[in-house]
Amino acid sequence: MGVGIEVTNLNAWYGTNHTLQDINLNIPANQATALIGPSGCGKSTFVRCLNRMHETNPIARVTGTVRIGEIDIYNDAKPVEIRRRVGMVFQRPNPFPTMSIYENVASGLKLNGFSNRRALDEIVERSLKNSALWDEVKEDLKSKSGASLSGGQQQRLCIARALAVDPEVLLMDEPASALDPVSTSKIEDLIFQLKSQYTIVIVTHNMQQAARVAEKTGFFLNGRMVEFDSTHKIFTNPSDKRTEDYITGRFG
Amino acid sequence: MGTTSFRSGFRAATDRAVSGLAILATVLVIVPLIAIFVYLLIMGARSLNLAFFLQNPVPEGESGGGMANAIVGSAVLLGIASAIGVPIGIGAGIYLAEFGRGTKLATAIRFTADVLNGVPSIVMGLAAYSLIVVPQGHFSAFSGGVALGIMMIPTVARTSEEMLLMVPNTIREAALGLGLPNWRSVLSITVKTASPGIITGCMLAFARVAGETAPLIFTALGNSFWSTDPNRPIEALPLQIWVYATGPYEDQHRLAWAGALVLIALIVIAVSLVRYVASRGVLKGAS
Amino acid sequence: MTRIRFQQSLDQLKENLLVMAGLAEQAIQRAIEAYRVRDLSICDLVSRSEVAINRLERDIDQAALDLLAMEQPMAIDLRFILSVIKINADLERVGDSAKSISERVRNMEQMPAVPELPVDIPRMATLSAEMVRKSLQSFIEADPELARAVLMMDDAVDKMNRAAYKSLTKVMEEQSHIAPQALNALMICRALERVADHATNIAEDVIFWIEGSDVRHHKSMLAQKKATEATS
Numbered sequence: 001m002g003v004g005i006e007v008t009n010l011n012a013w014y015g016t017n018h019t020l021q022d023i024n025l026n027i028p029a030n031q032a033t034a035l036i037g038p039s040g041c042g043k044s045t046f047v048r049c050l051n052r053m054h055e056t057n058p059i060a061r062v063t064g065t066v067r068i069g070e071i072d073i074y075n076d077a078k079p080v081e082i083r084r085r086v087g088m089v090f091q092r093p094n095p096f097p098t099m100s101i102y103e104n105v106a107s108g109l110k111l112n113g114f115s116n117r118r119a120l121d122e123i124v125e126r127s128l129k130n131s132a133l134w135d136e137v138k139e140d141l142k143s144k145s146g147a148s149l150s151g152g153q154q155q156r157l158c159i160a161r162a163l164a165v166d167p168e169v170l171l172m173d174e175p176a177s178a179l180d181p182v183s184t185s186k187i188e189d190l191i192f193q194l195k196s197q198y199t200i201v202i203v204t205h206n207m208q209q210a211a212r213v214a215e216k217t218g219f220f221l222n223g224r225m226v227e228f229d230s231t232h233k234i235f236t237n238p239s240d241k242r243t244e245d246y247i248t249g250r251f252g
Numbered sequence: 253m254g255t256t257s258f259r260s261g262f263r264a265a266t267d268r269a270v271s272g273l274a275i276l277a278t279v280l281v282i283v284p285l286i287a288i289f290v291y292l293l294i295m296g297a298r299s300l301n302l303a304f305f306l307q308n309p310v311p312e313g314e315s316g317g318g319m320a321n322a323i324v325g326s327a328v329l330l331g332i333a334s335a336i337g338v339p340i341g342i343g344a345g346i347y348l349a350e351f352g353r354g355t356k357l358a359t360a361i362r363f364t365a366d367v368l369n370g371v372p373s374i375v376m377g378l379a380a381y382s383l384i385v386v387p388q389g390h391f392s393a394f395s396g397g398v399a400l401g402i403m404m405i406p407t408v409a410r411t412s413e414e415m416l417l418m419v420p421n422t423i424r425e426a427a428l429g430l431g432l433p434n435w436r437s438v439l440s441i442t443v444k445t446a447s448p449g450i451i452t453g454c455m456l457a458f459a460r461v462a463g464e465t466a467p468l469i470f471t472a473l474g475n476s477f478w479s480t481d482p483n484r485p486i487e488a489l490p491l492q493i494w495v496y497a498t499g500p501y502e503d504q505h506r507l508a509w510a511g512a513l514v515l516i517a518l519i520v521i522a523v524s525l526v527r528y529v530a531s532r533g534v535l536k537g538a539s
Numbered sequence: 540m541t542r543i544r545f546q547q548s549l550d551q552l553k554e555n556l557l558v559m560a561g562l563a564e565q566a567i568q569r570a571i572e573a574y575r576v577r578d579l580s581i582c583d584l585v586s587r588s589e590v591a592i593n594r595l596e597r598d599i600d601q602a603a604l605d606l607l608a609m610e611q612p613m614a615i616d617l618r619f620i621l622s623v624i625k626i627n628a629d630l631e632r633v634g635d636s637a638k639s640i641s642e643r644v645r646n647m648e649q650m651p652a653v654p655e656l657p658v659d660i661p662r663m664a665t666l667s668a669e670m671v672r673k674s675l676q677s678f679i680e681a682d683p684e685l686a687r688a689v690l691m692m693d694d695a696v697d698k699m700n701r702a703a704y705k706s707l708t709k710v711m712e713e714q715s716h717i718a719p720q721a722l723n724a725l726m727i728c729r730a731l732e733r734v735a736d737h738a739t740n741i742a743e744d745v746i747f748w749i750e751g752s753d754v755r756h757h758k759s760m761l762a763q764k765k766a767t768e769a770t771s
Contacts, residue, residue, distance in 0.1 A: 051429065053425065053428065053429060056425070056428055058354075080431050080432070080433050081431070082431075083428065083429055083430065083431035084430070084431030085431075087429070087430075088425075088429035090422060090425060090426065090429070092422055094420070094422040094423055094425070094426040095426075096423065096426065096427075096441055096445070097423070097445055098444045098445050098447075107427075107430065107441075108430035108431065108432070111427075111430075111432055111436055111440050111441075112431065112432065112436075158426070161426075161430065162429070162430070165430060165431060207611075207613065208611060235613050235614060235617075236613075236614060236617065236618070236751060237614060237615075237618070237750075237751030238614055244614050244615060247613040247614055248542075248612070248613050248614055248615065248616050249541055249542040249545070249613075250541060250542060250546075251541055
């Protein structure tokens with residue numbers, strides 16, 4: 001089951017660049033929440049603060065609190081532990097090129113010491129089914145490399161890989177932006193199904209996508225969160241003029 | 253109409269001229285290489301027989317004999333060299349690419365590697381002589397292997413670093429995003445992805461030191477008899493070739509040619525074998 | 540500013556709707572005038588403008604559909620286009636009502652004239668026309684307050700229509716020799732009441748466009764609320 005995320009007074013810096021300012025929001029459990037905003041507004045940085053990937057950059061710094069479920073992820077746990085509970089899917093599909101499909105999906109578990117073969121087989125199958133890829137690859141699990149699949153399939157493989165470690169939250173940073181419309185639709189349908197088991201946060205440039213998949217939407221601008229409300233409200237009658245200017249394309 | 257055809261005619265001519273120069277340059281490079289090989293083949297094949305591979309050298313002045321001990325000796329020396337050069341080199345490469353990016357230590361390591369690369373091989377041999385042979389009190393295969401190994405390090409380290417840097421950052425992020433500790437991500441994912449390139453780097457270094465003679469003069473020294481003992485002097489193909497080629501006996505000259513041919517052939521075979529074995533582990537469609 | 544082409548398309552859509560509005564308003568004014576002076580030539584004008592109105596309605600709907608499909612309008616743009624589509628339909632109905640009135644006038648000319656019937660058609664007409672004018676002005680000026688004023692005027696027209704119904708049916712029962720004329724007058728009142736309703740719809744659409752709140756059927760909802768409160 002998914003958990004809610006509570007963000008309080010989050011500030012983030014890259015060196016001296018104050019990329020996120022005073023972010024406060026509550027992301028509901030078992031729903032999809034979309035984050036929209038122009039390039040450089042901080043939405044990707046924000047999402048990376050939710051699984052402490054922001055820290056992989058040596059000049060990054062964070063203050064404030066992020067609670068995922070019961071846990072204060074910056075004070076109560078180590079980054080590695082958090083990342084096992086908060087999965088991430090990136091903009092460009094990035095399956096491990098030297099591994100087969102099976103090994104890719106199992107990598108999060110195998111490389112962390114999990115060795116029970118039969119359990120692994122089950123988990124791999126379940127994850128691939130949950131990411132709507134099983135039928136397309138079940139014959140070639142161990143013979144085909146992860147990189148030999150099409151773009152849309154690769155992205156679903158990455159989703160399966162993330163799901164295999166059984167996270168509670170799934171972060172998706174523009175997951176369909178590198179994909180064609182058919183693959184995009186498949187990913188969106190997938191998000192719909194996954195909502196019941198996970199809490200999903202999706203960063204997207206594509207407002208129609210946010211409108212299609214998310215219950216709640218947050219609009220980021222210049223490192224601040226301008227408005228956070230139901231998707232319906234944001235796209236039919238937003239409260240803030242800046243939100244309206246952005247979604248009607250009247251920016252700049 | 254007239255001007256465009258003039259310009260396009262001029263451009264086409266320039267294009268052909270430059271292409272021609274490029275081809276000429278390629279030919280200038282390949283022709284000497286082929287010439288060397290062919291000459292080597294002609295000169296060396298004459299003296300090649302089974303005895304070459306099975307017998308040790310005969311006393312000076314006598315005819316016949318072979319370089320069996322040199323072949324084995326080279327193998328031992330290269331084994332020791334690789335055991336030193338490959339792990340240290342790859343380790344340095346991993347540090348430079350994955351853990352020390354931007355640090356002063358990394359800059360220092362890179363600088364050291366570049367300097368080491370430029371050290372003349374004879375100096376390397378002298379250093380090994382002073383640091384190993386003299387304290388031990390005897391020449392040895394070990395000291396020769398160390399000298400060669402240290403010469404391998406810069407090449408292995410630099411190519412490893414470059415190959416690791418070529419692994420896209422998205423792969424690293426994917427691994428970290430799964431909750432893998434950094435060291436795990438580096439070893440099991442990044443290094444594995446870069447391994448074809450890293451292996452190539454090792455092979456480059458291997459091929460280079462396989463033909464080195466100068467460092468072995470004051471370390472391995474040479475040995476007319478069969479020996480595989482790392483603590484005793486040992487023969488090596490390039491060493492033996494040099495000794496024979498600079499000697500006065502015609503028989504030895506012929507053996508030197510054969511030795512040169514065999515040396516190159518063995519290097520080529522060794523490299524090809526490693527590449528073949530490495531590629532067998534690579535899956536369908538992987539880059 | 541970005542999306543200049545889109546903005547121009549929206550402006551064009553507004554322009555076309557205003558042309559449509561002008562035609563509809565003119566039709567109503569002419570129909571009322573035709574009633575006032577019993578001039579059949581004006582009735583002809585009204586009939587002819589009906590063609591233009593119908594064509595414009597199709598064009599505006601097509602343009603709106605294109606914008607929806609091609610430009611993915613959001614928020615206020617989406618509400619604007621939706622409102623345009625609905626106002627478009629209401630204006631076309633206003634044109635229909637004008638035609639209906641002018642047909643009634645034509646009918647009346649073929650019947651013998653009668654002494655004054657107990658209805659104040661001119662006053663109803665003035666009020667309905669005023670509502671149409673104001674609702675269109677609220678659209679032009681994007682003024683929700685003006686639109687709300689229009690909503691208030693509807694009650695008066697409704698009252699007048701109900702009174703007309705009562706008195707005219709009484710006439711038809713008691714003075715059957717002038718029943719056709721009374722019926723005609725009743726039809727005209729009904730048409731005017733519909734015109735007022737359409738003006739109300741237009742005003743509600745303007746409020747939806749500007750404020751994003753749906754104020755439709757407020758009277759019936761209010762009445763229902765009062766009814767449930769009374770019974771509980």
